Amino acid sequence: MTRERRVITGFSNPTVKALRALREKKHRKAAGKFLVEGLRLLTDARECGHVPEMLVLADRRDPHPLLTRLEEAVEANGGEIIETTPDILAKITGKDNPQAVAGVFAEFDTSLAALDRSSADIWLVAQALRDPGNLGTMLRTGDAIGAGGLILIDDCADPFSVEAVRASMGALFTQRIARARWDEFETWLRREEGQLVAASLRDAQPYRGAPYAAPCFVMVGNESRGLPEAYEMACDLRVTMPMKGRADSLNAAVAAAVLGYEVLHALDG
Amino acid sequence: MTRERRVITGFSNPTVKALRALREKKHRKAAGKFLVEGLRLLTDARECGHVPEMLVLADRRDPHPLLTRLEEAVEANGGEIIETTPDILAKITGKDNPQAVAGVFAEFDTSLAALDRSSADIWLVAQALRDPGNLGTMLRTGDAIGAGGLILIDDCADPFSVEAVRASMGALFTQRIARARWDEFETWLRREEGQLVAASLRDAQPYRGAPYAAPCFVMVGNESRGLPEAYEMACDLRVTMPMKGRADSLNAAVAAAVLGYEVLHALDG
Numbered sequence: 366m367t368r369e370r371r372v373i374t375g376f377s378n379p380t381v382k383a384l385r386a387l388r389e390k391k392h393r394k395a396a397g398k399f400l401v402e403g404l405r406l407l408t409d410a411r412e413c414g415h416v417p418e419m420l421v422l423a424d425r426r427d428p429h430p431l432l433t434r435l436e437e438a439v440e441a442n443g444g445e446i447i448e449t450t451p452d453i454l455a456k457i458t459g460k461d462n463p464q465a466v467a468g469v470f471a472e473f474d475t476s477l478a479a480l481d482r483s484s485a486d487i488w489l490v491a492q493a494l495r496d497p498g499n500l501g502t503m504l505r506t507g508d509a510i511g512a513g514g515l516i517l518i519d520d521c522a523d524p525f526s527v528e529a530v531r532a533s534m535g536a537l538f539t540q541r542i543a544r545a546r547w548d549e550f551e552t553w554l555r556r557e558e559g560q561l562v563a564a565s566l567r568d569a570q571p572y573r574g575a576p577y578a579a580p581c582f583v584m585v586g587n588e589s590r591g592l593p594e595a596y597e598m599a600c601d602l603r604v605t606m607p608m609k610g611r612a613d614s615l616n617a618a619v620a621a622a623v624l625g626y627e628v629l630h631a632l633d634g
Numbered sequence: 635m636t637r638e639r640r641v642i643t644g645f646s647n648p649t650v651k652a653l654r655a656l657r658e659k660k661h662r663k664a665a666g667k668f669l670v671e672g673l674r675l676l677t678d679a680r681e682c683g684h685v686p687e688m689l690v691l692a693d694r695r696d697p698h699p700l701l702t703r704l705e706e707a708v709e710a711n712g713g714e715i716i717e718t719t720p721d722i723l724a725k726i727t728g729k730d731n732p733q734a735v736a737g738v739f740a741e742f743d744t745s746l747a748a749l750d751r752s753s754a755d756i757w758l759v760a761q762a763l764r765d766p767g768n769l770g771t772m773l774r775t776g777d778a779i780g781a782g783g784l785i786l787i788d789d790c791a792d793p794f795s796v797e798a799v800r801a802s803m804g805a806l807f808t809q810r811i812a813r814a815r816w817d818e819f820e821t822w823l824r825r826e827e828g829q830l831v832a833a834s835l836r837d838a839q840p841y842r843g844a845p846y847a848a849p850c851f852v853m854v855g856n857e858s859r860g861l862p863e864a865y866e867m868a869c870d871l872r873v874t875m876p877m878k879g880r881a882d883s884l885n886a887a888v889a890a891a892v893l894g895y896e897v898l899h900a901l902d903g
Contacts, residue, residue: 409880498767502885511878532885539880573899607898609780611678611808615891616771616801622888623895629876630842 372424373449376456380447384421384457384469390523397472399525400457403464407435409535410470416442417468421457424448426465435466458527472525475544477516477553484541485513486579486632489621490561492518492547492596493587500524501532502618503585507540510622510629514541516582518550518596551599554582562628563592564620565603566613572604572624577631583624585617641693642718645725649716653690653726653738659792666741668794669726672733676704678804679739685711686737692720695734704735727796741794744813746785746822753810754782755848755901758890759830761787761816761865762856769793770801771887772854776809779891779898783810785851787819787865820868823851831897832861833889834872835882841873841893846900852893854886 373380386392387400398418401407407417408431416438426432439446454463482488489507494500500522504515515524522529524542533540545553554561560578564585584600586592591614597603606615606623615623642649655661656669667687670676676686677700685707695701708715723732751757758776763769769784769791776784784793791798793811802809814822823830829847833854853869855861860883866872875884875892884892 413880502888505881505885506888508879508881509875509877509884511876534881534883536879536881606778606895607780607902608778609898610777610805611682612774612777612803612805614803615778616774616887618885619771619775619888619891622884623891626875626892629878633876 371445371447373447373453376453381449381453381457387469388459388527390526393472393523393525398469399472399530400467400469400527401530402458402467402527404429404431404435404466406530406535407466407468410468410538411435411438413538415470415538416444417470418444419469420444420446421454421467422446422448423451423454423465425451432466473542475542477543477545477549480514480516480541480543482513482557482559482580485511486581487512487625487628488514488516488580488582489625490516490518490582490584491521491617491621492584492592493590494521494585494617495588497522497526497528498532499588499616499618501529501537503621504533504536504540506618506622506625508536510625512540512625514543516543516545516550518545518547547596560602561600562602562604562624563597563600564606564624565592565597565600566605567594567597567603569603569605572606572627575602575604577602577628579632581628581632583621583628585621588617640714640716642716642722645722650718650722650726656738657728657796659795662741662792662794667738668741668799669736669738669796670799671727671736671796673698673700673704673735675799675804676735676737679737679807680704680707682807684739684807686713686739688714688716688738690716690718690723690726690736692723692734693717694720701735742811744811746812746814746818749783749810749812751782751826751828751849754780755850756781756894756897757783757785757849757851758894759785759787759851759853760790760886760890761853761861762859763790763886764857766791766795766797767801768857768885768887770798772890773802773805773809775887775891775894777805779894781809781894783812785812785814785819787814787816816865829871830869831871831873831893832866832869833875833893834861834866834869835874836863836866836872838872838874841875841896844871844873846871846897848901850897850901852890852897854890857886
C-alpha cells in the first residue's frame with residue numbers, strides 16, 4: 366500500500382531550501398547528507414544496498430519499472446517520498462533540464478578506522494586533489510580495477526559533491542572512501558602490511574614491471590603541484606611513466622588509471 | 635625599441651567585446667581565433683613556435699622574464715600588444731581572478747589532409763567526445779605517449795575552447811588536431827597503412843599483448859554511448875580492458891590513456 370506523499374509546490378518551502386543547499390559543501394557537511402540525481406545513479410545505489418532517505422519526484426514524469434522499484438525500496442526503508450514540480454526540481458538540482466528524480470543520502474563514514482585493507486589488493490590514494498571530476502573519475506577507475514576504495518589525503522575536493530558523484534558513474538557506491546591528514550594516514554598505513562606507491566619523477570623506476578605487492582596503495586598528487594617531496598620519500602616504491610613529449614606529468618586521474626592497471630596486471634598475472 | 639601600445643580602459647570597447655566573444659564556439663568559428671590564458675600556457679605555445687597575434691596585458695602586473703620574452707616575440711612577429719585593467723581582463727576571460735596575460739591565436743588547420751601519419755607511431759582518435767576537459771586530457775596524454783595528434787570524429791567538443799586548452803596543459807601546441815566525419819576519416823585512413831584499434835566490449839581480445847602495429851590509431855567513443863557498432867566493426871582490432879567491478883566502461887580519456895600506454899609499450903618494447 367502506498368503511503369500518503371508530501372506534495373511541494375512552493376519555491377520557498379523549507380524542504381526545497383534545505384535540498385538546494387546540499388549543492389554547497391558547508392551545508393552538506395552540516396546536514397551530513399548529499400544529493401544524487403537521476404534514475405540511473407539511484408538505481409546503481411539501490412543495487413549496491415544504498416537506499417535514499419528521501420526521494421524527490423517530478424509530478425510530471427514517465428512511468429519506469431526501475432523508478433517503481435526505487436520508490437518501493439524507499440518506502441520499505443521508512444524513507445520519505447516527495448512530489449514536486451519540474452521547476453522546483455530544476456531549482457534543487459541547479460540544472461535547466463533536471464532528471465525526473467533525485468535522492469538524498471546520509472554521507473558515509475569516511476574514517477580510516479572503518480576501512481578494511483584486507484578486503485582488496487589495490488587501493489587508490491589522492492593527495493590534495495582539487496577537481497571533483499578527477500575524484501569521481503578515480504572512483505570509477507577504482508571500481509574497474511577492483512580496488513577497495515579511495516583514500517583522500519589532506520585537503521581534497523568533496524566526494525559527495527554533485528560533480529564527483531556524477532563523474533563516479535555509480536562507483537561512489539561500490540568504493541570505500543576515507544579522508545585523512547597525511548600523518549594520520551601514514552600511521553594507519555604502517556600499522557599493518559601495505560605497499561605505498563607513488564607516480565613520481567624523483568628517484569623512480571619504470572612503472573612497467575616494478576615489484577608491486579598487495580595490498581598496494583597507489584598514490585597521486587595535486588593537479589598543479591604533484592605530491593610533496595616528503596610524501597614521495599615515504600613511499601615504498603616510486604615509479605615513473607614514459608613521457609615522450611614536452612609535458613612532465615599526466616592528468617592525476619589518468620596517472621592513477623595507467624598505474625592502477627599496471628598494478629592489477631602485476632598482482633593478477 | 636618598444637612600439638606604442640594600445641591602452642583600453644572601457645568595458646564597451648569593441649576589442650573587449652570581440653575578445654570576450656571568443657569564449658563562445660560560434661564566435662571563435664566566425665573569427666577563426668581562440669584565446670589562451672596565462673603566462674605558462676603562452677610560454678608553452680611560444681616554445682612550440684606559436685606566437686599570439688594579439689597579447690592582452692593587465693596594466694598592473696609583476697615583471698617576469700618569460701613575459702618579457704613573450705612580448706618580444708609578439709612584437710618581432712608584428713603582433714599587437716594591448717594593455718588594459720585587471721577588471722576588463724576578468725571580463726574577457728570570464729574569471730574572477732584572471733591571469734595577468736591572455737593571447738589570441740589563429741585557429742590551426744584541422745583538415746585530415748594536413749596530417750602526416752608517418753610522423754608518429756600512435757594517433758589518438760575520439761568520436762563524439764562531448765567534454766572539453768576529456769578532449770584536453772587526451773591531448774595531454776597524446777603528448778606524453780609521443781602521439782602525433784588527436785583526430786576528432788563527428789560532433790566533438792571544440793579543441794579551441796578555453797576548457798580544452800586549459801586541460802591540455804600546453805599539449806594543444808605539440809599535438810596535431812584534425813576534425814572529420816566518420817566516412818571522411820575512414821576513406822583517408824584506408825588510403826595508406828594504418829591500424830585502427832578500439833576499446834570495445836564486442837568481440838574483443840585482451841588489450842594486454844594484442845598485436846598492435848604502427849601507425850596505430852587508438853579510438854574511443856562518446857562519454858555516454860561509446861562507439862557506434864558500425865565504427866567498432868570497421869576496426870582492425872578491438873581490445874578490452876579488465877572490468878572487475880560493476881561498471882562496464884572507463885572514462886573516455888582514461889580508456890585512451892590506458893590503451894595508449896599499452897600501445898606505446900608494444901611498439902617501443
